[in-house]
Amino acid sequence: MDTPERNQIGTPISKFEDSPVFNYINSLSPIKPVKSIHITQTFNSLSFASLPSVFTSPHVSSHKESRFLIRHHFSDPSKPEFSSDNGDKVNTNEEVMDAARLCDNTAELQEKNFDTGSSIGEASIEPLNEHSNLPMELPRTLKYDCGSPDCKSTAYHVIETDCLSELAGTSASLVPFVQESFKKVPFEGEVHIQGMCQIGPKKEGTGCDWESLISDAADLLIFDSPNETEAFKGLVQKSMDPGESFCSSLKLRFPQDDVSDLPKTQLVGPLGSGEQHEMEDPSTQPGEVTEVKEIDQTQESLASISLNKCMASNTSEQMENEPAFNLHRGMRRRCLVYEMAGAHIKNLDNGSNCSSSMLSQSDEMIASADKQLVPFKSGGDSSRRILPGIGLHLNALATTSKDYKVVKHEILATGGQLSMPSSSASLHSPTSGQESLNKLLTLASSEKDPSSAINGVEVTEDASQATAYLASEEFNQNSPKKKRRRLEHAGESDACKRCNCKKSKCLKLYCECFAAGVYCIEPCSCQECFNKPIHEDTVLATRKQIESRNPLAFAPKVIRSSDSVPDIVDESSKTPASARHKRGCNCKKSSCLKKYCECYQGGVGCSISCRCEGCKNAFGRKDGSTVLGTEAEPEEEEIEKVEKSVDKSLQKTLIQKDEEQNNPDSALPATPLRLCRLSVQLPFSSKGKPPRSSFLTTIGSSSGLQNVQRLGKPNFLRPQSKFEKQFQTVPEDGLPEILQGNNCSPSSGIKSTSPNSKRVSPPHCDFGSSPGRRSSRKLILQSIPSFPSLTQP
DNA sequence: GAGTTTGAAACT
DNA sequence: CAGTTTCAAACTC
Structure with missing residues (x-):
């Protein structure tokens, strides 16, 4: 909305008009400046006015900006190549490039524009005038478009990149707009130029997270870029490859229905090059291409109606397209929804919890997305980060521990966000590091985190889950074995690990x-x-059925209560968080010392509700002998036994935790999931999967990092904000003892094992001194209560 | 990587 | 509600 970019745009135009060169050109050109000016003004007002709404669009923009910048450079070099191909156009292209680079030289640009316009045709010129804001660039683009098809394609690519950069800086919405314009360009090429010009200045000015945006932009570019423009394309793709994968994943997500919804016009490539688009992505198959287009469209939708309006001003056709844009928005939102699902779930009415929220809600998602998007845009980098990025969730899932670390650092940088309910951070579970995706995802995740921070915990968790879904869908296509291996490899970042169902159909x-x-x-x-968005209906129906039998079936298995403001408040003053398994275990042979035991897996002690035999749960025995009261001693013994006899892995984890705690930075890098889980759950072996989100839904208000880590996999079910309140306000019944015991005992156990004495769960005991740790340690109840809350928002 | 163990979930 | 079966994770080799 208030983005500085607008101001910039406005000024340039005025400058152009005032410049003697401009006047001279006007006199020379058959076209009168008045028209152009008029148009430009409208465009500016519209575009900018709309921009805010557009920006509301997600996250994406912020992250990618950095990347866009890079790409932008690439694009420029590539352009010359295209120009060479085109011959006469080459000059124009170069000019355009220069113009893009040097918006200052308005006069020259205008001249070029006129030239180009003349070459191209009057129609092209008019649009340029309309986009007076970007007059220079527009003409250039027109030339490209008008010129050889190749040039056009290149021009599009460039523009898109620029748009992307803009999006990153200002808003994603612009990008879509540009793309559309490009597509239409054949007819109306000029509009694209504007995007170019705008992008250039915006990029510099905004200084947003280019990287995050880049991923999205890259995707778009890749898809949009025609094969012909290989040189440019190569550059873009290289940078974009990760993004591409991301896009592909997105594609997979989108049901065909969505695709069908998309307006054909948008899908069609520029200059009547619907074919070109398909051609563009060699990697992508035709069907995929269409999906990609959808994605782009979704981005366009993000761009917001305002852009559309601007376009419309140029052409009635564009006006007609607006609805389509909206549809695209819906597409995009759906994607977001999946990512964001968790948060949205709250909104979902049904107590059905996650399922309903998860699957459906494109609409809800949209609303949420809009909210998120808005803050994102308005704000600088921080704001962007705040906005939930679609990619983020994916990142979390895909990102390896390493990537996660990076993300974490970013999050930390944001500071405030981290301090936030934190759940968001946890959302970005490091899980399996996924190759190229990870980086992109990490970027996105970083963005998401902020967004989560903005929205509060709820968003983060939901988003994480949603991302998980997205990622899963994308990845699912891969061979299961490979996937599983990935998970395993991923590390230890078990967090990413997921199911391996063979007969249950994941229902x-x-x-x-x-x-x-x-x-x-x-x-x-x-x-x-069948647990995929494609089978949403089935999933929902199944969930309902299961819930009918057991309303709490999808509630977190482990209910934890923690202070919403753990770090600050928690300390000794607050009552210890309580955590217990909602239903209790029934172990007979594992002595509750292995992850077979859900209590143990959840990092909680056994309670009266447990029917276990020979309970030796290190977190707290059923008889209550252990953990709580005497934090250290009994626990230590048990722990030692457990560790030695049962889990050496625990020690490792503890050590890791200790290290992490000692070195926050280092800790951050560690897989978030682990951290989260570890913080609460403790002693899971590094290899062992972290307890699932559902399992441990802990909401850490405390340090963002810890919280984030905890979140690990987000539960769709729980809305953080509500949860937090509930948890805080409503500690569980027998929990207090258990909680203390859990916290203390594990910690004590950990301490014994780890020199640093880094306890995850037991903030109270040792960490009274270090509030931050405690906060992380404190357990938040995500259990049943949380579910209800999920439905709300 | 395959096989075993384990306990929750589902079923009767 | 109890017993049995099914299932997939956890674990072991």
């Missing part, structure tokens, strides 16, 4: 993903999986 609680209210994602190695 039963056997399936961890389904039980967590999340769609299966890539990391899943499940077979015949």
Whole structure:
């Protein structure tokens, strides 16, 4: 809305008009400046006015900006090549490039524009005038378009990149707009130029997170870029490859229905080059191409109606397209929805929880997305970060521990965000590091985190889950074995690990993903999986059925209560968070010392509700002997036994935790999931999967990092904000003891093992001194209560 | 990587 | 509600 960019745009125009060169050109050109000016003004007002709304669009913009910048450079070099191909046009292209670079030389640009316009045709010229803001660039673009088809394609690519950059800086909405314009360009090429010009200045001025935007932009570019423009394309693709994968994943997500919804016009490539688009992505198949287009369109939708309006001013056709844009928005939103699902779930009315929220809600998602998007745009980098990025969730899932670390650092930088309910941070579970995707995702995740911070915990968790779904879907396509291996490899970042269902079709609680209210994602190695957005209806129906039998079936297995403001408040003063398994375990042979035990897996002690035999739960025995009271001693013994006899892995984890705690930075890098889980759950072996989100839904208000880590996999079910309140206000029944015991005992156990004495769960005991840790340690109840809350928002 | 163990989930 | 079966994760080799 208030983005500085507007101001910039406005000034340039005025400058152009005032410049003697401009006047001279006007006199020379048959076209009168008045028209152009008039148009430009309208465009500016419209575009900018709309921009805010557009910006509201998600996250994406912020992250990618950095990348866009890079790409932008690439694009420029590439352009010359195209120009060479085109011959006469080459000059124009170069000029355009220069113009893009040097918006200052308005006069020259205008001249060029006129030239180009003349060459291209009057129609092209008019649009240029209309886009007086970007007069220079527009003409150039027109030339490209008018020129050889190749040039056009290149021009589009460039423009798109620029647009992307703009989006990153100002808003994603611009990009879509540009793309559309390009597509239409053949007829109306000039509009694109504007995008170019705007982008240039915006990029510099905004200084937003180019990288985050880049991923999206890259996707768009890749898809849009025609094969012909290989040189440019190569550059773009290289940078974009990760993004491309991301896009592909998105594509997978989108049901065909969505695609069909998209307006054909948008889909069609520029200059009547619907074909070109398809041609553009060699990697992508035709069907995919269409999907890609959808994605682009979604971005366009993000761009907001305002852009459309601007376009419309240029052409009536564009006006007609607006509805289509809206549809695109819906597409995009859907994607977001999946990512954001968790948060939206709250909104979902049904107590059905996650399932309903998860699957459906394109509409709801949209609303939420809009909210998120808005803050994102308005704000500088921070704001952007705040906005939930679609990619983020994916990142979380896909990102390896390493990537996660990076993200974390970013988050930390944001500071305030981290301090936030934190759940957001946790959302970005590091899980499996996924190659190229990870980086992109990490970027996105960083953005998401902020967004989550803005929206509050709810968003983060939801988003994480949603991302998980997205990622899962994308990844699912991969062979299950590979996926699973990835997960395993990923590390230890078990967090990413997912289900491996073979017979349940991921529609039963056997399936961890389904039980967590999340769609299966890539990391899943499940077979015949129905837990995918495609089978939303089935999933919802199944969920309902299961819920009918057990309303709490999808509630977190472990209910934890923690202070919303753990770090600050928690300390000793607050009552210790309580955590327990909602239903209790029934272990007979594992002595509750292995992850077979859900209590142990959840990092909580056994309670009266447990029917376990020979309970030796390190977090707290059923008889209550252990953990709580005497934090250290009994626990230590038990822990030692457990560690030695049972889990050496625990020690490792503890050590890791300790290290992390000691070195926050280092800790951050560690897989968030682990951290989260570890913080609360403790002793899971690094290899061991972190307890699932559903399992441990802990909401850490405390330090953002810790909280983030905890979130690990987000539960669609729980809305953080509400949860927090509930948890805080309503500690669980027997929890207090358990909680203390959990916190203390694990910590004590940990301490014994780890020199640093970094306890995850037991903030109270040792960490009274370090509030931050405590906060992280404090357990938040995500359990049942949380679910209800999920439905709300 | 395959096989075993385990306990929750589902079923009867 | 209890017993049994099914299932997938956790674990072991």
